[in-house]
Amino acid sequence: MENQKTQTIISELKEEAKQSLERPLVEYFKEESKRVETMSVSAPYIFADFSKNLLSWKTFQKLCQIPLTLQIEEKIKNMFSGDNINTTEVRPALHTLLRKIETPSSPSLVNKHALCMKTLQQMESITREISEGKRKSAFGERITDVVNIGIGGSHLGSKLILDALRKKTSLLNIHFLENADQNEIARVLHALEPRNTLFLIASKAFSTGETLLNAHEAKKWLSQSHPCPEDLNKSFIGITNNSSAANAFGISTENILPLWDWVGGRFSVWSAIGLPIALGQGMTTFYDFLAGAREMDDHFLNSAVNSNLPIILALLSFWNHNCLGAESYAVVPYCDNLRFFPSYLQQLEMESNGKSITLDGNEAPYNTAPITWGGVGTASQHAFFQLIHQGTRMIPVDFILPLQTGNFNQELEHYRVANCLAQSETLMLGNREKNTKPEKSLAGSRPSTTLMLENLSPRALGALLSLYEHKTETLGFLWNINSFDQWGVENGKNAATRIMQGLNSKNYSGHDQSTSSLMRKYVERIVKDEKE
Numbered sequence: 001m002e003n004q005k006t007q008t009i010i011s012e013l014k015e016e017a018k019q020s021l022e023r024p025l026v027e028y029f030k031e032e033s034k035r036v037e038t039m040s041v042s043a044p045y046i047f048a049d050f051s052k053n054l055l056s057w058k059t060f061q062k063l064c065q066i067p068l069t070l071q072i073e074e075k076i077k078n079m080f081s082g083d084n085i086n087t088t089e090v091r092p093a094l095h096t097l098l099r100k101i102e103t104p105s106s107p108s109l110v111n112k113h114a115l116c117m118k119t120l121q122q123m124e125s126i127t128r129e130i131s132e133g134k135r136k137s138a139f140g141e142r143i144t145d146v147v148n149i150g151i152g153g154s155h156l157g158s159k160l161i162l163d164a165l166r167k168k169t170s171l172l173n174i175h176f177l178e179n180a181d182q183n184e185i186a187r188v189l190h191a192l193e194p195r196n197t198l199f200l201i202a203s204k205a206f207s208t209g210e211t212l213l214n215a216h217e218a219k220k221w222l223s224q225s226h227p228c229p230e231d232l233n234k235s236f237i238g239i240t241n242n243s244s245a246a247n248a249f250g251i252s253t254e255n256i257l258p259l260w261d262w263v264g265g266r267f268s269v270w271s272a273i274g275l276p277i278a279l280g281q282g283m284t285t286f287y288d289f290l291a292g293a294r295e296m297d298d299h300f301l302n303s304a305v306n307s308n309l310p311i312i313l314a315l316l317s318f319w320n321h322n323c324l325g326a327e328s329y330a331v332v333p334y335c336d337n338l339r340f341f342p343s344y345l346q347q348l349e350m351e352s353n354g355k356s357i358t359l360d361g362n363e364a365p366y367n368t369a370p371i372t373w374g375g376v377g378t379a380s381q382h383a384f385f386q387l388i389h390q391g392t393r394m395i396p397v398d399f400i401l402p403l404q405t406g407n408f409n410q411e412l413e414h415y416r417v418a419n420c421l422a423q424s425e426t427l428m429l430g431n432r433e434k435n436t437k438p439e440k441s442l443a444g445s446r447p448s449t450t451l452m453l454e455n456l457s458p459r460a461l462g463a464l465l466s467l468y469e470h471k472t473e474t475l476g477f478l479w480n481i482n483s484f485d486q487w488g489v490e491n492g493k494n495a496a497t498r499i500m501q502g503l504n505s506k507n508y509s510g511h512d513q514s515t516s517s518l519m520r521k522y523v524e525r526i527v528k529d530e531k532e
């Protein structure tokens, strides 16, 4: 039934979508004198102008009726209340509880919230002990460098935020080890001293192949210069929902910070997974980061649909992809500090909503998540904007434009802002002058949304990530899918285990002919190398 409701909405919008695709976008500005005013919205730390999207104000008003039809607001409240909306794992999705300060009114959340608060206190004391030099490495020396070993949601958020903040502090140097790659390990560890290095093993499951391989490599690296390898415990902190596996690896319980199954990995930067942010920039910064997200949560919970930025972004995405047929969208931050934002969003949006089965177990009769991709502006203008301006595909763009970046060179700042606005203007206007040669003509009417971020403060960054989390959740509700599981990655992991066994035993059977042949080619190559 729910699928049918969504399908009906898409069908009812088909005619309007057809008309929108035939009308020059700029026409809407002639007809709707207050278009910019009515198609802009202010949310905490973010001002969004979505007037350059390919739909009339009237159509936008129709989109704003959808949440009512699909009881979206009720689904949002159920999520905040801790209902088991992750239906296939029968779990809540309570990442919002991690950043809530006051005790929840609902009794069912009080204990979970107390765990969140306790963990914040643990993070606070670890950060203080290390920055004051009270907590030493296993070598009895001051910790100056921290290596976060984790992947996906146990890596991307902290890496993005630390890189965005960049504020040089006297605190620690934070490094990230993600892939199981000897070259990455060498790049990260080559300049570090074992005696001054602390490793965070960040893994909700504590069974992720890359993370465990890297954790064992880290242990080997430390052991080479530690007289009593069994005493390495003090050089590790585990952040996990699987403390027994962390104990088995050699991390004692007092050095483990908890995660819970009611927080999804790609939604976990607000938990102890965010410890690198506190260690690198201070706990006050981490609290501000949580506060910014909390302000966006309140905006999401309490704003009417047509002034609710997360819901508007979701409705525009629904319109662009389910009605206008766009297959992907680009997110382009015009600021180097947000260079890792596209990668962060790829996991958040594509691992959450890259699903083809709806909540009732049927095949989705409509498209779900589009492909999220992007890059930093202005460099992207010298890479893929040619295709977005003049290619055969319509690719909507989210421009993320921080207004204050801490950079006081006016010429550079004007250049950055001018280029961002120029791209969205050109996408809309194209260049249809009569005597334009075909190879130089731009169709125009290509949609974009410009999100002006007040600054790059921890609060603004928290609000930005919370905004896209809530956009993602709302789209999941619109598409009637489970945004909080990720069964699609399991088969690849299992296949890798089988292939590893085949490579080690030089037994290539049990695979398709192509894979067997490639396995053999690889092994023969390394054997040849070893003989040479």
Ligand code: F6P
Residues within 6 Å of the ligand: 151, 152, 153, 154, 202, 203, 204, 205, 206, 207, 208, 211, 265, 266, 351, 486, 489
């Ligand atoms: O990609 C699958 C996934 O489970 C992600 O959802 C998660 O963020 C990542 O792997 C790492 O998982 P863990 O934190 O359990 O090591």
